[in-house]
């Protein structure tokens with residue numbers, strides 16, 4: 001995995017990263033010299049105070065490392081409001097947002113639902129990061145102070161819930177296992193790729209796969225026959241998280257928005273290095289060992305595995321399509337038309353955001369929207385045209 005020359009951060013940030021490196025190195029030593037990549041990723045992103053999401057890194061927006069849809073402007077949230085409203089009308093007027101980032105989506109969605117006369121009774125946020133929880137509160141206090149009393153924060157998944165569960169770019173931030181299919185000496189071997197500490201640095205280390213990793217990797221080998229030395233991810237945590245909702249949801253739907261594809265594209269023979277990607281100050285590269293705690297580490301979502309986990313847990317697939325189709329079905333062009341074209345200063349940034357959200361060359365095709373639910377007896381409007389469920 002290579003990476004370009006990247007700008008170095010300030011001294012404090014480098015010290016924080018060195019402390020996290022020491023923490024992970026000690027855990028590797030305690031574990032006998034090796035940890036799975038899923039554990040490395042979990043520590044790099046979520047170690048309290050030091051992990052990328054749990055520490056002080058700026059993360060989102062132009063001044064951070066990457067830009068997500070809600071950070072492009074309010075039009076993403078305003079458009080989502082149409083689907084949120086329908087799901088709440090068919091279940092209960094409540095929303096849980098998981099992995100709420102800066103809080104932009106929460107604030108802009110609540111403002112739009114207020115405008116449409118469909119405010120939820122409660123908007124609950126669940127985020128692993130305490131640092132982001134404070135940022136979410138501050139964003140809401142600035143952008144929608146009168147709606148802040150409706151919002152509260154959860155420490156864990158609830159026991160029962162009816163309503164809408166919303167997650168934008170959550171699943172891609174969950175730890176993944178890495179598998180390797182075949183070596184030169186043993187073309188049929190299946191290995192788990194983990195992390196060791198060698199010569200004062202993290203190093204890749206492959207061991208024979210066992211247990212669940214082996215089971216899932218064998219299934220993929222049987223179905224997709226990966227070429228020799230093929231390395232890719234297994235998103236077991238994302239599948240487990242989805243399945244957990246099978247026991248929680250009474251009547252309602254999960255709306256999952258993320259970059260990814262169905263399994264046959266995910267494990268395409270040409271994608272021989274997988275989809276693992278790191279983001280640091282708007283540079284994308286493939287080295288997860290670079291400055292742990294200061295860069296995002298992410299993998300694309302295998303949506304076939306998500307729907308399979310949902311089905312096994314009693315959730316129905318209510319729709320699956322591209323972000324472009326979903327936003328167009330949900331009326332993004334009508335929302336853009338609310339701003340008069342002659343008002344260039346307001347119109348142009350919104351038109352640019354729409355272009356980025358729906359263009360197939362930007363987020364429109366790679367990003368998908370999936371709805372899974374229970375007790376929803378009506379077709380969801382966001383999937384009215386261009387549904388791709390048959391591709392899963």
Ligand SMILES: C[S@@+](CC[C@H](N)C(=O)[O-])C[C@H]1O[C@@H](n2cnc3c(N)ncnc32)[C@H](O)[C@@H]1O
Nearest residue numbers: 053068099100101126127128129168169170173
């Ligand atoms: C890539 S960011 C996306 C943030 C935001 N949704 C956006 O679109 O800007 C991922 C978010 O998910 C949170 N997260 C990751 N795993 C989580 C989990 N298991 N439960 C709750 N939050 C989680 C992270 O702390 C972070 O806020």
